[in-house]
Amino acid sequence: MVSDSTLVRQLKDNDTREQAFRALVSLYKARLYWHIRRTVIDHDDTDDVLQNTFIKIYRNIDKFKEESSLFSWMYRIAINESITFLNAKAKRKGIDSTELQESLVANLKADIYFSGDEIQLKLQQAIAKLPEKQKLVFNMKYFEGITYEEMSGILDTSVGALKASYHHAVKKIEHFLTED
Amino acid sequence: MNPKKKNNQSGFRIPEDYFDTLEERILQSVSASRNIPGQDGFEAPSGYMEQLDDRLFSAIREEEERNRGSVRDKKVPVFTLRRVVYSISAVAAIILIMLAIFPAILSPERSGDAYSISSIKPEEVEFYIENHMLPVYPENITDVFDTTDLNAISFSSIKEEELINYLEENMINYSEINLNQ
Numbered sequence: 001m002v003s004d005s006t007l008v009r010q011l012k013d014n015d016t017r018e019q020a021f022r023a024l025v026s027l028y029k030a031r032l033y034w035h036i037r038r039t040v041i042d043h044d045d046t047d048d049v050l051q052n053t054f055i056k057i058y059r060n061i062d063k064f065k066e067e068s069s070l071f072s073w074m075y076r077i078a079i080n081e082s083i084t085f086l087n088a089k090a091k092r093k094g095i096d097s098t099e100l101q102e103s104l105v106a107n108l109k110a111d112i113y114f115s116g117d118e119i120q121l122k123l124q125q126a127i128a129k130l131p132e133k134q135k136l137v138f139n140m141k142y143f144e145g146i147t148y149e150e151m152s153g154i155l156d157t158s159v160g161a162l163k164a165s166y167h168h169a170v171k172k173i174e175h176f177l178t179e180d
Numbered sequence: 181m182n183p184k185k186k187n188n189q190s191g192f193r194i195p196e197d198y199f200d201t202l203e204e205r206i207l208q209s210v211s212a213s214r215n216i217p218g219q220d221g222f223e224a225p226s227g228y229m230e231q232l233d234d235r236l237f238s239a240i241r242e243e244e245e246r247n248r249g250s251v252r253d254k255k256v257p258v259f260t261l262r263r264v265v266y267s268i269s270a271v272a273a274i275i276l277i278m279l280a281i282f283p284a285i286l287s288p289e290r291s292g293d294a295y296s297i298s299s300i301k302p303e304e305v306e307f308y309i310e311n312h313m314l315p316v317y318p319e320n321i322t323d324v325f326d327t328t329d330l331n332a333i334s335f336s337s338i339k340e341e342e343l344i345n346y347l348e349e350n351m352i353n354y355s356e357i358n359l360n361q
Contacts, residue, residue, distance in 0.1 A: 018237075025233050033229070037222050047228075054236050055243065108221075116221020123217055143220055174215045 004070040011061045021058055028071065029054075031144070032078045038139045039082040041104040041124075043113045049085050053078045072153045079136065079154070101128040119177070126176035130169055137162055138169035 002010075002023060010020035032053060037046040056077050064073055090100040105124045108114045116124070127135055136155070140146040141162075148159045148166075155162070 022233060022237075025236060029232055030229060033224065033232075034222070037224075038220065043224065043228075050232075051236055051239055055240055058240055113223045113225060114221050115223055116219070120217050120219065120221035123220065142216070170216070177215050 005066070008061070008064065008066060008070055017061075024057070024070075025054060028074060032074065035075070035139070035144060036078055036082050038127075038143060039079075039136075040085060041101070041108070042111070045085065045089075049078075049081050052085075053081045056081065068153050069150075072150065075154045083132070097132070098128070104128070122177055123173065126173040129176065130172060133157075134165050134169040134172070137165040138173070141166050142170075 007020055007024060010016040011024065013020075029050070033046060033050050036049045036053070037043065040046050040049055053074070057074055060077075064070070086097055086100060090097045093100060095103070102125070105121075105128045108116070108121060108124060127138065130138065133155075137151065140151055140154075141148070146154070148162050151157075151162050152159050157165075
C-alpha cells in the first residue's frame with residue numbers, strides 16, 4: 001500500500017494528481033461515507049456531503065501541511081462539511097440542529113436505506129439527543145473504532161476529555177434505551 | 181504463561197503496552213455493548229461505492245469547466261456601484277472576521293508579544309472562510325450597511341461590544357475543531 005507521504009506528494013504533483021486522487025477516494029470513501037451518514041442520517045444528503053468533502057480535499061491538497069495524518073485532515077473536512085450542511089438545512093427549515101436531527105431520525109422508519117429494528121431506531125433517537133461533541137465522539141469510537149489517540153488528532157481535544165465525553169454519551173444512551 | 185515470552189518464541193511481535201491496555205479496552209467495549217446494539221441499521225444503495233469514483237470525477241470536471249467558463253466570462257470587468265459596495269463590505273467583513281478569530285488584537289494589553297495583525301497568515305483567514313466557518317454573504321452585509329450610508333461609515337467608530345455581539349450572533353463556532361493542520 002502507498003504511504004501517506006507518497007500519496008500526498010503524488011497529489012501535489014499535477015502529473016500524478018488524478019491517479020493519486022483515485023487511489024485516495026478508493027481507500028477512504030467507505031470510512032468517510034459511514035461517518036457522514038451517521039451524522040446527516042439521509043443517504044442522498046450523505047452523497048452530497050461526501051462529494052463536497054472529496055472536492056474540497058482535491059482543491060485544498062496543496063494547503064495540507066502534513067502536520068497531522070492525511071486521514072485526520074480528511075476526517076476534519078468531512079466533519080466540518082457535515083456540520084455545516086446540517087446547520088444550513090436547519091436554518092432553511094427554521095429549526096435548530098437538535099430538532100432537525102430528531103426529525104431526521106423520526107423519518108428513518110420510512111427510509112428504504114435503513115433496515116434497523118426497534119432497538120436500533122431507539123439508539124438513533126438517543127444519539128440525536130446528545131450534545132454535538134458527545135455524538136461525534138460516540139459515533140467515532142463505538143461504530144468507527146477510531147482510537148482516542150487518533151480522535152485526539154482529528155478533534156484537537158485531549159484523550160482525557162474524549163474519554164469523558166464517550167463515557168457520558170454511553171451512560172446517556174444506556175439510560176435512554178433502558179428507561180420504561 | 182508469560183505472553184511476551186510466548187510471542188518471542190513464535191516470532192510474532194505485539195505493539196508496546198498491548199497487554200497493559202487490553203483489559204481496559206475489553207471492559208469498556210463489553211460495558212458499552214451490554215445495552216447498546218452493535219449495528220446501526222444504515223445501508224447504502226447497491227453499487228453506490230463502486231459508482232462513486234466516476235461520479236466524483238465527473239463532478240470535479242464539471243466544476244473545473246464551470247470555473248474556466250467563469251474566468252472567460254470575466255474578460256471585461258464591469259464596475260457597478262453594487263460591486264464596489266460589495267468589495268468595500270467584503271474588506272470590512274474580513275477585518276471584522278480577523279478581529280473575531282484573533283480577539284487579542286482588540287485588547288492592546290494582550291497584543292504585545294504573541295499576537296499582531298501581521299502574524300495572521302492570509303491562508304488561515306482564507307481557510308476559515310472557505311470552510312464556511314465564518315460565512316461572508318454580501319447580501320447580509322448590505323442588509324446592515326445600505327449604499328446611502330456607506331460613505332458615512334467609519335469602521336473605526338464601531339464599538340467593540342457591538343462588534344462582539346454581531347459576531348456572536350452570526351458566527352459559526354467550530355473553535356474546537358481545528359481544520360488547518
